[in-house]
Amino acid sequence: MITITHYMVLSAALFTLGVIGVMTRRNIIIILMSIELMLNAVNINFIAFSYHLQNAIGQVFAVFVIVVAAAEAAVGLGIILAFYRNKETVNIDEMSLMRW
């Protein structure tokens, strides 16, 4: 029997994978992909709750999360391209222009 807890643990594990990617990788493109993984984990939670509570509102919010993920990917990749044009790198350690 698969309960809601199974889905929540799966989502927590996927979210943690995203956190590990953000914390340990140096390539900013992979960091953005890890953020997409985290948003997917959130969506799994929304849809699992929508199924277990028999309520369609969870799916509505999952649609909004997908919208925000698409907007984030477009703007984030635009920033990466603009940065690459100036500094010829995608290494997060060299993006220290605004570091205090």
Add this chain to the structure above:
Amino acid sequence: MVEAVAFYSLAALILGFGVLVVTAKSTVHSVLFLVADFLCVAALYVTLQAQFLAVIQVMVYAGGIVVLYLFVVMLVNLKRPPEAHSDPRRMGRLGLVMAAAVMVELVAIFALGWSKPEVTGGGGLSPNNVEQLGRLLYQDYLIPFEVASVLLLVAMIGAIVLAKREL
């Protein structure tokens, strides 16, 4: 029984591809594993009676966002791979420890702090709920829906402005 087999195999695939996305050496491989991961998540949505979300996941994530990533990976032609040299002040181990702390915290919240919430509205979930979802989006959630469309427009203009050499 069938439900359990489907859940465990899909969960193993999702987590396995997720690990590969985070650990792959080449960025292109990472993007391809990300596509596989998104497709497995879409299959999980089908088992949860969210057919519309599964189609959207395949179209928007596996079709749109990942193509965008692939284009950027190919435009950004790396002479010096980012993993080759690192900042001496960087603390990678600390990142792993903090990620483990996040995992422990999330599992603790889920295991200890869950009570069945009272939800009103929505009106049940029929097995074929695309029509229901459309009604909710266009009636109860019309204003958030329009705000989301404005957000997409702003993101589109912003991405064009950022990526263009000079206006």
